[in-house]
Amino acid sequence: MELIGFVHVGNTFNERLIARVYRKVNAYFKSKYLPIRLVYLGELELGPGYLVNIQTKEGSVKGYPLEGITELLHASLIHKQEELMQKRRIREERKEDKSKNTSRMNKIFGIVNFPLVSRNPYLDFYEKFLGIQQNFHDLRVMVISIKPFEDKNEEIFEKRLFKGILHEIGHAFGLDHCQNDCVMNPPKLIAEWDLRKEDFCKECFLELKENVEGKND
Numbered sequence: 001m002e003l004i005g006f007v008h009v010g011n012t013f014n015e016r017l018i019a020r021v022y023r024k025v026n027a028y029f030k031s032k033y034l035p036i037r038l039v040y041l042g043e044l045e046l047g048p049g050y051l052v053n054i055q056t057k058e059g060s061v062k063g064y065p066l067e068g069i070t071e072l073l074h075a076s077l078i079h080k081q082e083e084l085m086q087k088r089r090i091r092e093e094r095k096e097d098k099s100k101n102t103s104r105m106n107k108i109f110g111i112v113n114f115p116l117v118s119r120n121p122y123l124d125f126y127e128k129f130l131g132i133q134q135n136f137h138d139l140r141v142m143v144i145s146i147k148p149f150e151d152k153n154e155e156i157f158e159k160r161l162f163k164g165i166l167h168e169i170g171h172a173f174g175l176d177h178c179q180n181d182c183v184m185n186p187p188k189l190i191a192e193w194d195l196r197k198e199d200f201c202k203e204c205f206l207e208l209k210e211n212v213e214g215k216n217d
């Protein structure tokens, strides 16, 4: 099983909604017989110093520096991996673990409640709805801001976020963007995103399945 650590960064979240989306993602992978699961790791606290002010056409807004967030997520993934390894060693010593446990966690997904800003000026997060995915050797860090998905209608908000999470997980398993009615087809406008079906297209799904199963030996 490919486990993906799931954390929310900072508070002031609609936790019920996040929990629903989390369950929906896992139910999706389960229904498709894909060995991928999110594992909730709790909240990652940030000091107030993490928020920065940036200037946009609409005036000054607060955001999280992308590089700081991905470093933090990377560190907590390593920490979690060490914890899991230690637990496994203890079980092996006690000979409790007779099953061949091949689960691993080398990916982490962070969800943040402020816009993401970057020192890298070509990344304009105000025009991008989806998150980013960064590699640290064989570790993958995914991060998404809920800001662009927000809507008064929780059902719409939930669907947008669900598709956004599938999109980033797709990238983490080697998928590129596609042109079909598919979560891997990035939108230019949020209205476009609302029209996308809540699924991978056939081609992307097959590629994802192959990539996951190939790695999961």
Ligand SMILES: [Zn+2]
Pocket: 130, 167, 171, 177, 186
């Ligand atoms: Zn993308």
Ligand SMILES: [Zn+2]
Pocket: 178, 179, 180, 181, 182, 183, 184, 185, 200, 201, 202, 203, 204, 205
């Ligand atoms: Zn596709």
